[in-house]
Amino acid sequence: MxxxxxxxxxxxxxxxxxxxxxxxxxxxxxATYLAMAxxxxxxxxxxxAKFFYKQSEEERGxxxxxxEFLIDTGGNPLSPEITGINHDYSSIVDVFESTLEHxxxxxxxxxxxVRKARELGDIATERFLDWFVLEQVEExxxxxxxxxxxxxxxxxxxxxxMIDNQVGNWIE
Amino acid sequence: MNVVHQSTYYTLYQSVKERCFYxxxxxxxxxxxxxxxxxxxxxxxxxxxxxxxxxxxNKHGFEVLMLCNKEHLFVLNTLEVLDLKHLVAQxxxxxxxxxxxxxITV
Numbered sequence: 001m002x003x004x005x006x007x008x009x010x011x012x013x014x015x016x017x018x019x020x021x022x023x024x025x026x027x028x029x030x031a032t033y034l035a036m037a038x039x040x041x042x043x044x045x046x047x048x049a050k051f052f053y054k055q056s057e058e059e060r061g062x063x064x065x066x067x068e069f070l071i072d073t074g075g076n077p078l079s080p081e082i083t084g085i086n087h088d089y090s091s092i093v094d095v096f097e098s099t100l101e102h103x104x105x106x107x108x109x110x111x112x113x114v115r116k117a118r119e120l121g122d123i124a125t126e127r128f129l130d131w132f133v134l135e136q137v138e139e140x141x142x143x144x145x146x147x148x149x150x151x152x153x154x155x156x157x158x159x160x161x162m163i164d165n166q167v168g169n170w171i172e
Numbered sequence: 173m174n175v176v177h178q179s180t181y182y183t184l185y186q187s188v189k190e191r192c193f194y195x196x197x198x199x200x201x202x203x204x205x206x207x208x209x210x211x212x213x214x215x216x217x218x219x220x221x222x223x224x225x226x227x228x229x230n231k232h233g234f235e236v237l238m239l240c241n242k243e244h245l246f247v248l249n250t251l252e253v254l255d256l257k258h259l260v261a262q263x264x265x266x267x268x269x270x271x272x273x274x275x276i277t278v
Contacts (some may be wrong), residue, residue, distance in 0.1 A: 002267065003192075003267075004188065004191055004192075004206070005186075005206060005264075005267035005268065005269050006204075006267070006269070008206040008207075009206060009210075012215070012269060012270060012271060013210070013264050013269050013270045014270060014271060014272060038235075047201055074206065074207075074213060075210065076207060076210035076214060078214065093184050
């Protein structure tokens with residue numbers, strides 16, 4: 001019997017389901033960073049706002065990368081429904097700490113898909129995610145560096161203004 | 173046509189000549205591409221069967237399923253939904269696209 005299914009699709013459906021979950025997660029991150037940009041704009045952190053606009057675009061780029069991979073492999077990418085975006089933050093420190101939490105959650109999710117793909121013998125998905133694994137190392141490092149800078153600068157006096165200005169160093 | 177998998181109410185076939193699949197729903201035979209079959213899988217596995225046992229969430233215990241870009245419409249009861257979930261999950265295992273041995277949720 002000819003294997004029409006395999007000829008039409010080159011990854012496992014379990015990988016496809018997990019990657020669709022990741023599409024949703026990246027879209028959620030993109031929307032969250034846009035909410036953070038809004039908060040920064042409204043609270044006078046204009047450079048940080050620029051940083052989060054860029055982050056938001058990057059996350060959407062990640063989402064599209066996965067979306068296109070699913071198309072290329074004959075899968076069924078799903079446009080995600082995004083709800084429950086938080087717009088309330090107590091401070092700029094809270095914004096960046098939430099960002100790091102988000103990035104760690106994304107990293108864990110990607111590692112989980114890599115492990116599952118390896119378990120399934122889905123080499124294409126595993127290799128595709130190599131880029132994301134390294135990208136997450138970079139993303140987490142950026143936010144950790146910003147949090148270190150905040151710690152060193154301090155939030156007293158002109159500290160907040162200095163923090164906002166220095167965030168510009170991480171906008172490429 | 174070759175039988176890929178058969179459940180209590182439904183049968184999934186593969187047609188090598190037409191390079192497509194057919195699902196026999198009993199009263200209707202529906203032709204599907206793999207993309208349409210993936211879409212059916214998503215719709216069926218997304219149905220919350222728990223809601224069928226909650227009078228507030230699913231009062232009548234039925235599901236309306238639209239397939240192949242709204243070309244076909246089916247009204248399924250709880251047993252039929254469970255059987256279709258089984259067909260889809262095991263059908264993809266038989267086709268070599270899934271490793272799962274039990275129905276999974278998406």
